[in-house]
Amino acid sequence: MEESSVIQEFILETTHVLQTVEQDLLSLERASDVGTLSRVFRSLHSIKGSSSFLELAAIEKLSHHAETLLDLLRKDKRKLTPPMNDALLKCVDQLREMLQQPDFGQTINLDATLASLESFIKGEPPAPPPPKPAPVLDAPVTGSTVHTRIQSILPSIPASILPETIPPIPSPPPTPPLVAASPPPSINVSVSVPVKSGEASANSSPRIEVMVNPPVNMTASLPPKSVTSAAKPAPEPEPAEEDKMMRVRVKFLDDLLQLTGNMVMARNQLLAKYNFADDPAFITLSQCVTEVHKTIVQTRMNPIGSLFDRCERLVRDLSRQLAKEVKLEITGRELELDRSVLESFADPLMHLLRNGMDHGLEATADRQAVGKPRTGLLKLGAREQSGEVILSLADDGRGIDLDAVKDKAVAKGLIPASRAAMLNRRGIMDLLFMPGFSTRDDVTSLSGRGVGLDVVRTNIEQLGGIVEVDSNLGQGTTFTARIPLTQALVSSSLISAIIVKSGEQRYAIPQTAVDEIIRVNPEGDRDRIHRISGQSVYQLRDQVLPVVSLTEVLGLPVQEEGDGARILIVMQFRGQLFGLQVEGILGVEEIVVRPLPELVRHCKIFTGHTVMGDGRVALILDGNGIISHRKLVFADEFHNRHNGHAAERSDGPQRLVVFSFADDEFFAIPLEMVSYIEKISTAAIKKVGAREFIQVNQRTMPILRIDKVMSVSAMTPHKEAYLIIPARVNYPIAVLAGRSVSVVDVAEHYESRLSDGRGMLGTFMHQDRLVMLLDLYHLFERHSPDQFRSSPLETRPAHILVAEDSPFFQNLIRSYLENPPRRLTIVANGRLALELLQASPEEFDILVSDIEMPEMDGFELVKKVRLDARLRTLPVIAVTSLATTEHIERGLREGFDSYLIKIDKEQLVKTIERNIERGMQHRAVTKALANRAEG
C-alpha cells in the first residue's frame, strides 16, 4: 500500500515536471537561457534519481540519456538545434507515455529515441542539418538571441498610431552580436484602422510574442538579462516563498466544491425553515459558508494560458512537420476559467489550430508568390466581454473562397442550388459547419477549410456557445467562439436566479439572462400579445419580440387565450431578445447550480437543476434551449449598424469610438451615439463658403471639423479620412476623423474634472494615449446653432429623474449613469419627484424610482404620475430590492413600465436606453400640448 502511494506520488510529480520541461524546451528554442537550461537538466536528473530508486529501469535509462545530453548543453559543449530539440521533446512525450502504462514502459521500444540522443551526445547529427547551417544559438552561454521578426510587421503600421513608448527597433544586424539597449517591446498590431470592434480592445493584456521555426530567422544577441524579460514570464530559478504551490488532486477539489454546494443549499433550507436571520451566530456561519464556497470556486480557476501552452507545442511541431514558418501570437493568457471549462475548450481549440496550420496558411513559397511575409501569422486570443468568454483564432492565410464553398455544398447535395443562390455571406460561412461538408480526403479541392468543423461547432455548442467564422479571401480567416459565462456554468457555482412558477412547479432563470420583466395584458389593447403567422409576438417599444409561454415550452396543455400568464420575462440571448410568458414570479434567490443528471440530459430546455429552500429540486431554464426547442424566429438576423464592418453588439456604456484628427491627438465618442462609419476620399469634400459638405449614401451632410469648434490642432492632410455619422439626431452632421478609428472598451472612468463645458467632457488614458471624450451635442450646437436650437429634443441628452432616498444608492445610480453623459436629477423621495414632474412635465424623459421611500413611496408616486394626463406616457422604471411577486405585480399594476429587481448596472442602463426613445417622444408630445394650451 505504502509503496503504491509512493509511486502514485512519483507519477504526479513527474507528470507535472515534464510539463515544465516541455515549456522550457520550447522557450529555449526561441531564446537560450542558462537558468532554464539548468532547470531542465535538474528536472531530468531528479526523474532519473527517483526512477532508479523505484527500480523503473526503462524510465531511468531514457532520462539518463536525456540528462547526459542536457549536461553537455549546459556546459556549452553542444548547441541546441531544432532536430536536437525534436529528440528531447520526443523523449518527454515517451516519458509521459511510460508513466501512464502499468509496467512503466518496460515494453516500449526506446531504441530510436535512445539512438538519436546518443548521436547528439557523440556530436554527430543523425539527419542532414537544417537548410541554414548556422545554428540558432550563436552564443548560448553568455549571449542569447531574440528575434527581430517584428520588423516585418512594422511598416504596415502608421508610425503615428503606435504608442509613444515604443523605442526604435534595432535594424537587423549584419553580423551578430549586436547589443541592443532594451528588449523589443511587444507591439499591439491591431491598433490600426479600420473600425473593428473589440479587436483593439482596451485590455491592457500583455501580448506575448512566440517565435516558431527559427532556423531562418535573423537574430540579434542581447545581454541575457533583458532576454528573460522579453521572452516570457521570467523563468524563476527559485520560487518566492509566498508563491509556493501545493498540488492537490482534482478529485478532492471537485468533492470539496460539491460539499460546499450542499452546505450552501442546507443553509438556505435552514433559513427557509426557521427564522434565524437575526441570530448573530447564524449570520456568521452563513457568511463563512458563502466565503468558503467562493474560495473553493477560486481554487479551481486556472489561467487559460495553461491551455495556450499546449497550443505552442502543437504549433511548433506542426510547423516543422508541414515545413511552414509560423508565428503564434497569444493574448489574454491571464483570463481565468474553471478547469472543467478549460478542459472542454482544449479539443475544439486544437482542432482549429491544426486546421489553420494545415489549410488556412499557405505554403511558404505560395505566400512569397503573392507578396506576403514568409512567416504565417496565427493570432490566438481569449478575452471576457459582457458576460461571454471569447476565444478567437485568426490566421493571415488564404482565406475562404465563398463561391467555392457554395458550389461544393451544392455538389455534395447539402443544400439545393436555388437556396445556395440566396445565401448571404454569413449563410455561406455557416455551410462550413455542416456535418459532411468536408472530410480529410477532399480538402484540397477548395480553399481547404472545413475539416471536421462540425465537430468543433458541436463541442462549442455543448458548452452553450457559438462559433463563427469570418474571412477575407487572400487575407485570412478568423474563427471566433463565444461562450456565455452563465452557460459555462460550472457545477456547484452560485448564481442569482429569478424563480418563476408554472402550475405546481418552480423553475429558475439565471438573472444574467433576463433583461427586464414586463406585465402584459392578454385582453386589453395596450401591452397585448399578438399572434402573427402562428407565433406570439410582443411589441416592446421599437422592437417586435417573439414570445413563448412557459407552459407551452414545457409541453403542458395550454388553455385557449389568456392562460393566466400575465408576466413577460424578456430574456436575452446573444443580442436577441425574446419573451417568456410566465404565470408568476416567486422572487430572486441565490442558487447552487447542479448539472442535469444524465438520464434527463436530452431535455435541452434546461441547463441544470438546484435544490430550493424547502429541499425540493427545481430545474434551471436555458434561453438557448428554449429558442432552439421552440424554433423562435427573430425579426432580423443581427442588428448590423456598422455598415458592413464586423457587427458587434453595442452594449455597455464604456464602449467608445476613438479616433484621431491631427495624427497625434485622440478623441472619443460613445459608440451608442454613432450610427455608422464611412471611409471617404478627402477630395470628395465640397466647400460652400465657410462650410463643408459631403455626399454619403445619396445624402448630403455637413461636415464638422473638430478644430473649428474646439481649440485643437488641425487635421493632418491625407488622401483618405473617415466620417463618423452620429445616431439619434434628425439633422446628422458627419464628424471628420483622421486615419485612425477604432472601437475600444474603456474600463476606467474618465477624468471629468477636466471638463471644459465647451465640448470636452473629460479625458482618459488609453494605451498610453490621452483621449478626450467629446460632448457631441454641444459641438453640433456650436457648428450649426440654428438647426440645433430649433430641435433641441433630439439633440440634448436625455434628462433622467431619479427618486431614491438612500445616499448609497443615489451614488451608485449616478456612477452607473454618468458615463456616457446623461442629465441626472436626483431627489430623495416620491413627493419631491412628483413636484418636479408636475412643475415641468416636459423636462424629463424618464423616471427611475425606488419603492420604499419616506414621505411618498414609489407605488404612490407612479399612481399619481399616471393620474396626471401630462405624465401618462412618461416611462417609469422601478429599481428596488423588494422582489416578491406581490410587489412586482403591484408595481406593474400601479403603472411602472419595468420593474428591475436588483441594482444591476447593465440591466439598468439597458432598460433606460430602451425607454429613452419613448421618453423623448413623450416629452415632444407633452411640450406640443403645453404650447397649444398656452397659445
Added chain:
Amino acid sequence: MHIVTFAAAGGIHGIPILAVEEFTRPVPVTPVPLADRRVAGLMNLRGKSGTVIDLRKCFVKPHGEPSPNGKMILLETTDRLTEEARQLSVQVFREPVVLLVDRICDIFPIRFQDVQPRPAHVPERFVTGVLKHGKDYVSLIDLMILIDDILNPRGTS
C-alpha cells in the same frame, strides 16, 4: 448472493442487495418535462440529487394500479460499490438513481443454479432471468439494461 425483492406493475422483481444504498419513504419528486415517461423526475435526499425511475412504468403490460404511496430504493453509484459487490459483478449507474416501486417484499440469498432464463413471453430486455421463491416468481432485473434503455430509447417506449 442476496437479493431484495419488491412489487411493481403487478409482479415481483429482484435486484442484488449490494446495489442498494438505502430504502426510503417517498420524498417529493420534481417532474422533468420532456423527459422519458419512465422518469418520474428528480429528487433531493440529504443534499444528493437523484433521478427517479418509476419502475411501474417500465413494463409493456403492467398489471394493477401503481400504489399511491410507493417506496423508493436509492441505488449505489459505481464509485461507491463495495469490494464484494465488484467481485460479484454487481453493476449500477455512475449517478444516483432511485427506483420507485409499490412495496418492498423480502431479502434472501439466491443460488445461481436456481435462476431460469427469461421466458419467451416476457418482452422486457432488462429482465435477465426468473426464479421461484415460495409461491412467487421473481424476475431478476439488470439495472444497467434498464437504465441504458432509458438513455437510448429505441422503438416503443
